[in-house]
Amino acid sequence: MTWLSPDEIEALHLSLSVAARSVVFSLPLAIIVAWVLTRRRFVGHSLLDAFVHLPLVLPPVVIGYLLLVLFGTRGPIGSWLERIAGIELIFTRNGAALATAVMSFPLMVRSMRISLENVDHGLEEAARTLGAHAIDRFMTITLPLMLPGVLAGAITAFSAALGEFGAVITFVSNIPGETRTLPLALYSALQTPGGDTAAARLAGISVVLGLSGLLLSECFARRVRRMLGR
Amino acid sequence: MLSVSVKKRRGTFMLDAHFDLPTPGVVTLFGRSGCGKSTLVNIIAGLLDADRGRVALDDDLLLDTELGLDVPPERRRVGYVFQDARLFPHMSVAGNLHYAAKRAQGQPYVSFDAVAALLDLGFLMDRRVHRLSGGERQRVAIGRALLSQPRLLLLDEPLASLDTARREEVLPYLETLRDQLAIPMVYVSHNFDEVLRLATHIVLLESGHTIAQGGVGEMSLNPRLRAIIGADAVGAIIDGTVLGGDSANGMARVRVGTGELWVQAANAAIGAKLRVQLLARDLIVATQSPRYLSVRNSLAGKVTTVSSDDANSDLIGIDIGGTEIMARITKAATRDLSIAPGLPVWALVKAASLRARVISNASPDAE
Numbered sequence: 013m014t015w016l017s018p019d020e021i022e023a024l025h026l027s028l029s030v031a032a033r034s035v036v037f038s039l040p041l042a043i044i045v046a047w048v049l050t051r052r053r054f055v056g057h058s059l060l061d062a063f064v065h066l067p068l069v070l071p072p073v074v075i076g077y078l079l080l081v082l083f084g085t086r087g088p089i090g091s092w093l094e095r096i097a098g099i100e101l102i103f104t105r106n107g108a109a110l111a112t113a114v115m116s117f118p119l120m121v122r123s124m125r126i127s128l129e130n131v132d133h134g135l136e137e138a139a140r141t142l143g144a145h146a147i148d149r150f151m152t153i154t155l156p157l158m159l160p161g162v163l164a165g166a167i168t169a170f171s172a173a174l175g176e177f178g179a180v181i182t183f184v185s186n187i188p189g190e191t192r193t194l195p196l197a198l199y200s201a202l203q204t205p206g207g208d209t210a211a212a213r214l215a216g217i218s219v220v221l222g223l224s225g226l227l228l229s230e231c232f233a234r235r236v237r238r239m240l241g242r
Numbered sequence: 243m244l245s246v247s248v249k250k251r252r253g254t255f256m257l258d259a260h261f262d263l264p265t266p267g268v269v270t271l272f273g274r275s276g277c278g279k280s281t282l283v284n285i286i287a288g289l290l291d292a293d294r295g296r297v298a299l300d301d302d303l304l305l306d307t308e309l310g311l312d313v314p315p316e317r318r319r320v321g322y323v324f325q326d327a328r329l330f331p332h333m334s335v336a337g338n339l340h341y342a343a344k345r346a347q348g349q350p351y352v353s354f355d356a357v358a359a360l361l362d363l364g365f366l367m368d369r370r371v372h373r374l375s376g377g378e379r380q381r382v383a384i385g386r387a388l389l390s391q392p393r394l395l396l397l398d399e400p401l402a403s404l405d406t407a408r409r410e411e412v413l414p415y416l417e418t419l420r421d422q423l424a425i426p427m428v429y430v431s432h433n434f435d436e437v438l439r440l441a442t443h444i445v446l447l448e449s450g451h452t453i454a455q456g457g458v459g460e461m462s463l464n465p466r467l468r469a470i471i472g473a474d475a476v477g478a479i480i481d482g483t484v485l486g487g488d489s490a491n492g493m494a495r496v497r498v499g500t501g502e503l504w505v506q507a508a509n510a511a512i513g514a515k516l517r518v519q520l521l522a523r524d525l526i527v528a529t530q531s532p533r534y535l536s537v538r539n540s541l542a543g544k545v546t547t548v549s550s551d552d553a554n555s556d557l558i559g560i561d562i563g564g565t566e567i568m569a570r571i572t573k574a575a576t577r578d579l580s581i582a583p584g585l586p587v588w589a590l591v592k593a594a595s596l597r598a599r600v601i602s603n604a605s606p607d608a609e
Contacts, residue, residue: 142345
């Protein structure tokens with residue numbers, strides 16, 4: 013990658029690292045939310061469903077703003093996190109990961125739900141009559157069978173996380189080496205006189221990453237489907 | 243003893259079922275589609291809640307709504323063989339069997355190898371589930387249920403999705419199960435042939451209500467059963483003991499009541515239990531001891547009942563020495579022969595028209 017400048021390589025690294033953190037942290041929560049939304053009926057079901065999908069319809073800058081309010085140094089959660097665990101989110105790459113996680117969360121949940129809806133509830137009942145309790149059933153039957161959706165969701169979310177712009181720049185700003193991910197670097201390049209070629213290169217990388225993500229996701233899904241004999 | 247008494251409302255459908263099964267034994271829940279058989283079985287398994295009721299197996303309560311007791315399915319130790327097998331698609335046959343074996347509770351009474359041998363699963367072990375035929379699938383499902391070491395086995399129309407040939411392939415395994423493991427079974431079916439081959443007891447269900455129940459022998463002549471299986475399938479089912487035979491011709495001599503019957507049954511050992519079905523439409527009634535006939539079987543008895551079957555025929559109940567059989571004859575014949583209760587008669591039947599099967603585990607009250 014000698015044709016990339018050190019700054020651009022840094023932006024690429026940072027993007028991958030932010031996206032990876034974002035997926036790792038949101039994956040377990042997304043699985044639980046997908047399961048609750050698919051398999052449980054309760055008061056407030058529609059509200060939770062709408063809430064999860066909110067980032068799809070809100071302007072990303074609104075999400076960034078809300079994160080600032082909640083997770084900023086003076087925000088209720090942000091100040092608590094800093095006091096308890098010394099975790100600072102604002103202007104850090106962990107903050108960037110949080111912003112991308114919130115933005116890609118609906119994509120992840122969506123893909124898992126579709127997959128979970130195709131898991132025959134009768135198989136869980138069968139496991140139950142064989143003596144498997146709730147957590148056992150989930151880990152040995154439900155989760156393996158919804159795996160195609162989990163993988164596809166994770167890969168899609170990862171690809172989307174690489175490209176998140178609005179929420180990131182609002183929440184954690186555009187700090188080189190800390191929060192300047194690919195799209196932010198691309199934006200900065202466009203603002204700089206003579207940054208056209210750099211912008212083109214960064215755009216190219218984004219396209220390649222996005223495309224590989226989607227292809228990989230499809231490839232995984234197909235392999236898992238074959239494993240499950242469908 | 244399995245004792246079930248439950249109520250459940252589902253929309254406009256009301257299940258109100260009560261039955262007892264002496265254990266070990268095979269009770270078949272028999273009735274038309276939609277009569278509530280599956281609902282009842284799901285309640286026994288605990289997969290469905292009852293509005294009110296009690297399910298007890300020997301001294302153990304599985305459900306008692308009055309006491310607020312409801313043992314969850316995973317702790318009931320009740321095996322369940324579903325109509326659609328429900329094998330886990332992400333595991334091999336062996337994986338499915340081990341899944342059950344690993345989670346078995348209580349004192350194991352059947353080993354992995356014994357189940358594999360009993361159901362001929364050895365050569366299927368490494369097979370992926372979607373590469374199994376319908377019959378193989380059900381055998382694996384039965385094996386999986388057994389390996390959870392259940393105290394009771396529920397089978398919900400396990401053969402309903404199979405064609406006749408595949409059904410014949412699985413039925414003998416179920417017979418072996420009944421005879422060798424002595425595990426109580428509740429078998430749901432709407433196929434009377436399966437009932438005939440497997441059941442020791444029959445519970446009749448009609449639109450959610452248990453309308454009649456008893457041993458196979460006594461139930462075989464129950465008019466409510468006749469309403470479901472149709473006039474042509476009506477007939478006494480008798481579990482008799484093999485007295486001797488003519489193995490060269492594949493014939494066996496069976497004691498029924500005070501009489502004897504020759505039936506077609508290959509390799510039936512002396513002393514074995516044989517279940518014989520005497521279809522009412524195949525019986526001929528004579529008012530004098532018949533002679534000069536090719537018919538081998540003649541049972542002497544006394545008419546107990548004469549009841550109208552349809553516009554043209556009557557059903558004649560005949561006591562052949564503590565056992566009742568039934569013959570269908572035309573109303574004209576009833577009139578011409580002056581057949582009435584108390585009249586001594588002879589029932590004739592060709593050996594070839596008798597259906598007989600060896601059952602070693604006959605219910606005592608069916609004899």
